[in-house]
Amino acid sequence: MISENVLKELESIVNPKNISTLYRDRLMYSKDTWILPVIKFKDFESLPLPDVIVWPENSEQVGAILKFANKYKIPVTPFGGGAAVTGAPMAVKGGIILDIKKMNKILEINKTSLTARVQAGIIGENLERRLNRYGLTLCHYPMSITTSTIGGFLATRASGILSTKYGNIDDMVMGIKVVLPTGELIETKAVPKTSTGPDVMRLFFGSEGLLGIITELTLKLRKLPEVQRFRVFIFDSIEHAVDAIREFMQEDIVPAIVRLYDKQDTAITLGNIGVSEKGNLLILRFDGLKELVDLQDKLVTRICEKHHGKMLESWIGEHWWNNRLDQYYRLPDILDEGFADTIEVAVTWDKLVDLYYDVVNSMEEAEVLVMAHISHVYPWGAAIYFTFAGDLEEGKDKYIHLREAWNAAMTAVLRHGGTISHHHGVGIARNPWIRKELGSTFELIKKLKHALDPNNILNLGKMGMDGVDWP
Amino acid sequence: MNAEDYMSELEKCMSCLKLCRFSCPVAEVTGNETYTPSGKTALLYYLLNNKLEWNYENVSPFYMCLLCGRCKEFCDLDVDIPNIMRAARYEATKRGLSPSFAKDIRDKILSSGNIYGKNNEERKELLKEYKITDKKSKVLIFAGCKVSFESTDILKRLVAILHFAGVELSTLGEKEPCCGAPLYDLGFYDDFLKKAKEVAEILNTGEYETIITLCPNCHKMLSKIYKLEGVTLNAKVMHYTEFLNELRKTGKISFEKITDNEEYGYHDPCKLADVELFDAPRELLNSVTDNIHEFQWNRKMTYCCGSGSSLDKFDSEAAQKIGLNRIEEAADLGITTVITSCQTCLQTLLNLSHNSHRTVKVKEITEMLRIKKNR
Numbered sequence: 140m141i142s143e144n145v146l147k148e149l150e151s152i153v154n155p156k157n158i159s160t161l162y163r164d165r166l167m168y169s170k171d172t173w174i175l176p177v178i179k180f181k182d183f184e185s186l187p188l189p190d191v192i193v194w195p196e197n198s199e200q201v202g203a204i205l206k207f208a209n210k211y212k213i214p215v216t217p218f219g220g221g222a223a224v225t226g227a228p229m230a231v232k233g234g235i236i237l238d239i240k241k242m243n244k245i246l247e248i249n250k251t252s253l254t255a256r257v258q259a260g261i262i263g264e265n266l267e268r269r270l271n272r273y274g275l276t277l278c279h280y281p282m283s284i285t286t287s288t289i290g291g292f293l294a295t296r297a298s299g300i301l302s303t304k305y306g307n308i309d310d311m312v313m314g315i316k317v318v319l320p321t322g323e324l325i326e327t328k329a330v331p332k333t334s335t336g337p338d339v340m341r342l343f344f345g346s347e348g349l350l351g352i353i354t355e356l357t358l359k360l361r362k363l364p365e366v367q368r369f370r371v372f373i374f375d376s377i378e379h380a381v382d383a384i385r386e387f388m389q390e391d392i393v394p395a396i397v398r399l400y401d402k403q404d405t406a407i408t409l410g411n412i413g414v415s416e417k418g419n420l421l422i423l424r425f426d427g428l429k430e431l432v433d434l435q436d437k438l439v440t441r442i443c444e445k446h447h448g449k450m451l452e453s454w455i456g457e458h459w460w461n462n463r464l465d466q467y468y469r470l471p472d473i474l475d476e477g478f479a480d481t482i483e484v485a486v487t488w489d490k491l492v493d494l495y496y497d498v499v500n501s502m503e504e505a506e507v508l509v510m511a512h513i514s515h516v517y518p519w520g521a522a523i524y525f526t527f528a529g530d531l532e533e534g535k536d537k538y539i540h541l542r543e544a545w546n547a548a549m550t551a552v553l554r555h556g557g558t559i560s561h562h563h564g565v566g567i568a569r570n571p572w573i574r575k576e577l578g579s580t581f582e583l584i585k586k587l588k589h590a591l592d593p594n595n596i597l598n599l600g601k602m603g604m605d606g607v608d609w610p
Numbered sequence: 611m612n613a614e615d616y617m618s619e620l621e622k623c624m625s626c627l628k629l630c631r632f633s634c635p636v637a638e639v640t641g642n643e644t645y646t647p648s649g650k651t652a653l654l655y656y657l658l659n660n661k662l663e664w665n666y667e668n669v670s671p672f673y674m675c676l677l678c679g680r681c682k683e684f685c686d687l688d689v690d691i692p693n694i695m696r697a698a699r700y701e702a703t704k705r706g707l708s709p710s711f712a713k714d715i716r717d718k719i720l721s722s723g724n725i726y727g728k729n730n731e732e733r734k735e736l737l738k739e740y741k742i743t744d745k746k747s748k749v750l751i752f753a754g755c756k757v758s759f760e761s762t763d764i765l766k767r768l769v770a771i772l773h774f775a776g777v778e779l780s781t782l783g784e785k786e787p788c789c790g791a792p793l794y795d796l797g798f799y800d801d802f803l804k805k806a807k808e809v810a811e812i813l814n815t816g817e818y819e820t821i822i823t824l825c826p827n828c829h830k831m832l833s834k835i836y837k838l839e840g841v842t843l844n845a846k847v848m849h850y851t852e853f854l855n856e857l858r859k860t861g862k863i864s865f866e867k868i869t870d871n872e873e874y875g876y877h878d879p880c881k882l883a884d885v886e887l888f889d890a891p892r893e894l895l896n897s898v899t900d901n902i903h904e905f906q907w908n909r910k911m912t913y914c915c916g917s918g919s920s921l922d923k924f925d926s927e928a929a930q931k932i933g934l935n936r937i938e939e940a941a942d943l944g945i946t947t948v949i950t951s952c953q954t955c956l957q958t959l960l961n962l963s964h965n966s967h968r969t970v971k972v973k974e975i976t977e978m979l980r981i982k983k984n985r
Contacts, residue, residue: 156927159642163653163668167643172627180652181625183661194641221643222627240641260641264632272906272942285684286631464629468686471622 141190141234145211149193152203157194157241164192168236171223172283173568174480175541175609181474186610189216189230194241197258198316198324198354201237205352205597206322208235214599217348219291220262222283224481225566227295227347231600231607239290242354245269253360254313254329259290259353275360278305278395281562282467290353295564296345298522300463302515303388304395304426305361307562309344316355317343320592329357342587347564348598349584350591364426367395369456370436372448374419377401378492381513383446384421385488387439388518394439396424396460396514397521401495403510404526411465412458414451421448422456466526478541479528482548486557487520494555495523501547502527506540515561522561542609546571565602567610573603611799613658613697616690623689624652630681635914636674636921639931645674647681647691654698666709669702673709674925676918676932677795678880683910699797711923712796719788720801724755733758734783740765747778750818750845752832754825754953755788761953764824767976768850774981775863780816787812791827794835795919806831806841818845822853826881826952834885849882851951851975855890858897865898866980872971874902874978875945877936877959878912879952886910891951891975898978903945913939915955915962922958933962941968951975 149158159165169186170176176186190213195201208215214234221228230236239260247256250273257266263277263284270276279292280299291297292308293315305311314329327340343351374380380399388397398421400408405420423439425432440450473479486494495511502509507527515522525548529540549572552559559569559576574581581603588604589595600607628648631637637646644653650671656662657669677692685691702708708716718727736742736758742751749772757764772779790805792798813821813832823829826849833847848856857863876895878888888909895902907913916922916933937959940948948970950956959972 161667163662163671164642164644166656166662167649167652177625181621183656183659192642220628220631238641238643243638243641262632262638265638268906269942272939283627283629285633286628465686467627467629470627471625471687474625475621 141211141213146191148207149191149204152207153193153195153200157196159192160190165189168192168218168221168238169229171221171226171228173224173226173566174478175538175568176226176229178474178478178537179610187229187231187233189236190233192236192238194238196241198318201318201352201354202322202324204235204237205318205320208596209321209594212594213596215596216598217294217352219260219288219294220283220286222287222291223295223564223566225564225568226610227564227566227598227601229567229610231567231610232605234596237352239288239352239354246355248273248275250275253362255358255360256329256355257289257358258355259293260288263287263289263292270360271363274363276363277311277358278361279308279311282464285464289356289358293344293353293356294347296562298515298562300398300514301395301426303397303517304393307515309341311359312340312344312356313359314357315340315343315353317351317353319351320594320597345564347566347601349588349602349604351597366425366427366429366432368425368432368436369453369460370423370425370440371451371453371455372421372423372443373405373416373451374421374446374448377419377495379446380419380421380448381488381492383443383448384513384516384521386446387442388516390438390442391518392435392438394423394435395426396422397516398422399513401511404512407510408459409455412455414455416451422459424456424460473528477528477530478537479526480541480544481524481526481563482545483522483524483561483563484548484552484557484559485515485520485522485561486552486555490555490557491521491523494552494557497551497555498523498525498548501551502544505543505547507544538609567601567607570601570603570608577603611697611700613654613694613701616694616697617655617658619687619689619694620651620655620658622687623648624655626687630684633680633684633911635676635678635680635916635932635935636928638935639928640674644671647689650675650691650698651689651694654694657701664705664707666707669698669707670709672698672702673712673919674921674928676880676914676916676921678912678914678918679884680911680913696795696797696799700799703797703799708797709924711920712798715792715796715920716798716801719790719793719805723787724759725788725792726755726759728759730786731784733786736762736765737781737783740769742769742779742781746816747780748817748819749777750780750782750813750816750821752789752821752823752828753781753786754823754828756953757824758786761957764953764974764976767979768824771854771863771976771979771981775857777857780818782812785812789828789831791831792920794831803839806836806839810836810841810843814844820853821845821847822850823847824850824953826879829887830881830884849887849890849951851890851894852887854976854979855894858894864982866982868899868978872901872947873945874899874947874949875905875940875943876902877905877915877948877950877955878908879950879955880912880914880918882951883910883912894975895949895978903943905939905945906943907939915958917954917958930962933958934966937963937966937968937970940970945970947971947973949973949975949978
């Protein structure tokens with residue numbers, strides 16, 4: 140616990156209203172949306188609690204808090220929307236939770252250059268809606284857009300549903316302000332491209348708060364597209380569908396959305412809307428000027444039909460888009476009878492189908508129900524997003540069951556040379572497998588961490604550091 | 611109004627990914643996980659399961675809610691946060707844990723008949739000042755506490771229009787009671803039920819055919835909540851925008867077109883959104899101007915002025931930030947004058963507009979209605 144005298148010093152840094160040591164608040168900050176702490180929280184099981192939560196309002200306050208924490212060697216865990224599914228914002232060693240959500244201002248919208256300078260704590264949906272008022276968009280639509288922060292997106296290298304055309308969050312940021320673990324503020328120049336040395340900015344992308352706290356971002360915006368057109372196909376096999384996707388992507392015909400469901404996921408997705416087609420559902424959306432969309436639509440349709448894709452009515456795509464969050468609302472019901480979780484991985488085209496089958500088979504051996512979709516597609520490969528669920532079985536510990544399923548998936552992915560996370564990040568969830576994933580780069584990350592954070596205070600226990608395993 | 615009845619909704623909400631977070635103005639401006647809808651339901655779940663102690667510290671987040679219902683609109687789990695918060699506040703009341711601002715409002719309503727604790731006789735002055743004849747007419751104006759004591763201007767404008775249209779009006783004068791909405795919202799459910807019955811008795815004693823409400827919260831109570839709570843009113847309840855629009859549509863009155871350079875935007879009050887009263891004010895405004903725009907957040911997803919459920923009295927800083935967000939939205943959209951049909955929204959947004967760096971004017975809807983005299 141942090142002594143009262145030490146806490147008093149925090150009051151000289153931020154407004155006392157922005158500090159809480161109340162048990163009720165510490166409890167509410169004991170979890171993110173990783174299924175493990177969510178279940179434990181619901182079942183009143185113990186979870187690591189922070190000692191104090193602090194809400195700074197600007198970069199300078201973040202710097203002062205980190206200097207204070209270094210002085211007293213207090214662990215600090217950055218917290219955005221708490222929407223991570225990996226335990227990344229959990230205060231596993233107690234100390235301070237530094238919540239960035241009071242840093243939620245849009246500082247500038249530049250309509251000439253199509254950029255926006257924003258504080259890191261703004262919620263994705265609130266940012267997007269503000270931009271829409273000016274006919275602009277960030278084009279970053281992760282599933283968690285309504286609950287997570289822009290800083291959190293970048294700290295985990297998140298992907299949105301439109302990433303195939305518009306890129307991942309990594310591609311949407313032009314400059315950042317970061318507070319280093321020792322409290323110094325650094326700022327990278329916001330320009331479209333520079334060749335003045337290594338790209339320091341990217342060091343902090345995906346650093347999950349281990350190397351610094353991102354406090355401000357300059358974002359690359361786009362105009363809202365003139366046309367958004369859905370096109371829907373069904374394929375008899377995942378191989379045919381993958382071949383079609385690979386072909387149009389490698390011809391540089393790039394839809395905004397490419398989402399291919401496997402047979403299990405298709406059955407549920409179409410079943411929910413009363414469509415009886417069976418197979419592998421492919422949902423596409425083309426964005427842009429009408430003439431360009433017309434041409435892309437025509438060319439992609441030709442390629443899909445060549446690979447035995449059958450066109451379905453496009454309302455299915457529109458309905459899917461408008462109801463895409465529905466499945467996430469089912470989670471609370473699933474928790475009554477068991478657990479459900481997701482794992483998203485990526486691999487090159489040559490290994491993609493084999494990896495898919497291997498992961499599904501391995502997870503089924505671990506006695507979970509698995510389904511998957513391919514999304515976030517590149518000319519060189521794609522991400523596969525596995526959703527799985529397990530029943531509560533008599534005599535079987537649900538946490539062991541969950542871990543066995545994870546281990547089956549992670550091991551299979553590594554066997555095929557894939558990455559164990561495409562966009563959810565590492566947090567605690569991937570700690571058991573991260574050394575194998577990172578290989579020789581793990582030691583380099585450790586050295587960087589030590590160099591930047593000599594007192595080892597920032598986001599402890601994540602990314603395979605500090606010997607922390609699942610709670 | 612029993613918190614235990616919501617146990618299954620609490621379980622669902624607290625295990626959700628907080629998908630509604632963006633929709634909650636309080637969560638937006640405070641950044642505190644405890645103040646998200648999911649945080650508040652988790653808190654209530656822990657309290658009801660005796661995993662947390664019932665004390666002021668643990669119940670106070672239940673008052674960090676505008677009861678605006680935006681989260682409910684976005685929730686596919688059908689979790690009714692406003693009613694859950696009312697039930698949670700009722701639990702707090704039963705344990706003597708209500709915040710002092712809430713107790714103060716309750717005491718004033720019960721002792722004086724209005725939310726200000728003023729002498730209810732003062733309501734009688736309205737009759738004189740606004741030349742409402744005290745005879746028994748079939749149409750009763752239910753002014754509400756705010757209009758009776760603070761925002762009397764609207765009455766002058768409204769009465770002038772209604773008189774021109776030949777509508778004879780009654781008021782209850784000093785007998786007009788508080789409708790009980792603050793009791794209902796702030797967790798004094800038992801007091802509310804008594805009050806609702808008392809109000810119904812007064813209203814049903816007169817032979818009114820129509821009750822015109824001026825306050826959205828009074829309107830919601832009289833037109834919807836009383837009925838849900840088994841309290842019946844004999845007369846038809848109409849919000850003043852509905853009554854005026856009926857007069858307009860039936861040709862009993864018409865209004866001058868406004869020709870100016872203003873860009874108008876209609877702000878839906880939360881309580882009218884609760885009863886889905888959206889069209890009448892829009893039709894009235896469309897009849898006088900072509901420059902009326904929709905807010906991005908409108909109708910059932912309207913964005914509160916910040917004073918909903920008296921948040922301004924519990925956390926004025928949060929309430930102000932919420933109101934400023936609404937002004938910012940208007941300015942972003944190029945709206946130069948915000949029109950509303952709620953006296954609380956009007957006063958709140960007017961006050962905030964003076965403190966905002968974005969310039970927006972704020973008006974009550976009858977300020978837009980100039981009678982066309984030569985029809």
